[in-house]
Amino acid sequence: MKVLVTGAAGFIGQKLVSALIADPLYTDITITDIILPKTPRSPEEKPVTAVLSNLATQADREMLVTKDLDVIFILHGIMSGMAEKNFESGMMVNFDSTRGLLECARKRRWHESRNKLFIGAQVVPGIKVVFASSLAVFGGTLPDEVTERTMPTPSTSYGMQKMLCEYLINDYSRRGYIDGRTLRFPTVVVRPGAPSGAASSFVSGIIREPLNNLPSVLPVSRDMSLWVSSPRTVVSNILHAVNVPAEQLGEMRQINLPGITVTVKEMLEALGAVGGEERVELVKEQKDETVQRIVGSWPARFRIERAMDLGFVGDGGFAQVVKEYIEDEGILV
Numbered sequence: 042m043k044v045l046v047t048g049a050a051g052f053i054g055q056k057l058v059s060a061l062i063a064d065p066l067y068t069d070i071t072i073t074d075i076i077l078p079k080t081p082r083s084p085e086e087k088p089v090t091a092v093l094s095n096l097a098t099q100a101d102r103e104m105l106v107t108k109d110l111d112v113i114f115i116l117h118g119i120m121s122g123m124a125e126k127n128f129e130s131g132m133m134v135n136f137d138s139t140r141g142l143l144e145c146a147r148k149r150r151w152h153e154s155r156n157k158l159f160i161g162a163q164v165v166p167g168i169k170v171v172f173a174s175s176l177a178v179f180g181g182t183l184p185d186e187v188t189e190r191t192m193p194t195p196s197t198s199y200g201m202q203k204m205l206c207e208y209l210i211n212d213y214s215r216r217g218y219i220d221g222r223t224l225r226f227p228t229v230v231v232r233p234g235a236p237s238g239a240a241s242s243f244v245s246g247i248i249r250e251p252l253n254n255l256p257s258v259l260p261v262s263r264d265m266s267l268w269v270s271s272p273r274t275v276v277s278n279i280l281h282a283v284n285v286p287a288e289q290l291g292e293m294r295q296i297n298l299p300g301i302t303v304t305v306k307e308m309l310e311a312l313g314a315v316g317g318e319e320r321v322e323l324v325k326e327q328k329d330e331t332v333q334r335i336v337g338s339w340p341a342r343f344r345i346e347r348a349m350d351l352g353f354v355g356d357g358g359f360a361q362v363v364k365e366y367i368e369d370e371g372i373l374v
């Protein structure tokens with residue numbers, strides 16, 4: 042398969058690229074980002090082409106969406122906190138550029154072939170698109186457990202931008218322009234490296250910084266519940282999404298990915314149990330009402346029957362998430 046990964050220099054992008062390189066299904070990989078993405082080291086001999094792009098520009102989108110692509114993984118974006126601070130950037134990167142990519146995919150495979158592309162008697166389906174959406178499409182007053190049938194009422198501009206893309210993907214898929222799969226990620230923890238522009242950045246920070254013997258700020262209350270998943274699980278689920286038959290998805294391309302419901306208190310307990318109690322002491326409370334409002338508006342409990350029926354996988358528990366991070370980053374505890 043020939044694939045394009047956007048946002049490939051990012052947290053999940055880099056991990057996905059490593060997984061694509063290791064998977065024999067993927068033979069030709071193009072990775073792109075506004076920062077030139079690194080090609081993760083791997084023993085496999087595979088052509089990986091790294092391209093610098095600004096997907097807010099039409100020329101870069103057209104350069105990247107070639108009609109021989111089998112799958113586009115759309116991962117680029119501006120995170121929740123930044124999109125809330127800068128409405129125009131959020132619209133341009135999270136919505137306009139995604140719409141532009143979908144339009145390129147439509148035109149390449151559909152319009153340019155006079156609306157029908159046949160091999161023998163079979164209509165060739167549109168390019169598969171796996172889109173990184175978010176639990177942030179939900180907000181405000183929610184039922185105790187959220188399902189794909191729960192009306193998204195986002196309470197952030199980021200969530201609204203993701204929701205708009207989701208609706209485009211449903212309609213483009215219904216019309217056969219693309220074959221879309223929208224994955225609503227839980228908050229993905231633990232993110233290595235520097236804090237991100239996400240309002241939920243602290244969720245990784247309160248584990249990552251103490252494990253590196255650094256202080257960390259907790260901007261929300263300890264009883265806040267969150268819906269989280271590990272990067273390993275999310276990457277497995279992204280790869281799985283490609284293989285789910287379109288007929289099983291039907292008209293609704295959104296899937297709420299599995300996650301774990303965990304309170305901040307339980308997260309810190311897992312940090313203490315896995316990394317040592319002295320690490321927990323490094324986390325200091327310093328309330329940030331904006332972060333509390335944004336992250337507190339996201340649901341923490343989902344029913345995930347649809348995802349499980351479609352073969353997606355879940356995490357073992359939060360202590361396991363912390364252990365995986367320690368293993369992946371080679372941290373000594």
Ligand SMILES: NC(=O)c1ccc[n+]([C@@H]2O[C@H](COP(=O)([O-])OP(=O)(O)OC[C@H]3O[C@@H](n4cnc5c(N)ncnc54)[C@H](O)[C@@H]3O)[C@@H](O)[C@H]2O)c1
Pocket residue numbers: 047048049050051052053054073074075076094095096097115116117118119120134138173174175176225226227228229230237
């Ligand atoms: N990490 C999470 O917890 C989480 C949760 C829910 C949804 N998501 C979604 O998953 C996707 C990946 O998340 P992540 O944590 O890896 O984010 P990230 O911020 O690490 O990566 C996003 C990448 O997009 C790139 N980008 C931004 N503007 C661009 C532009 N104009 N052109 C090209 N590239 C551009 C950035 O340079 C960055 O490398 C995002 O769409 C995000 O909204 C992430």
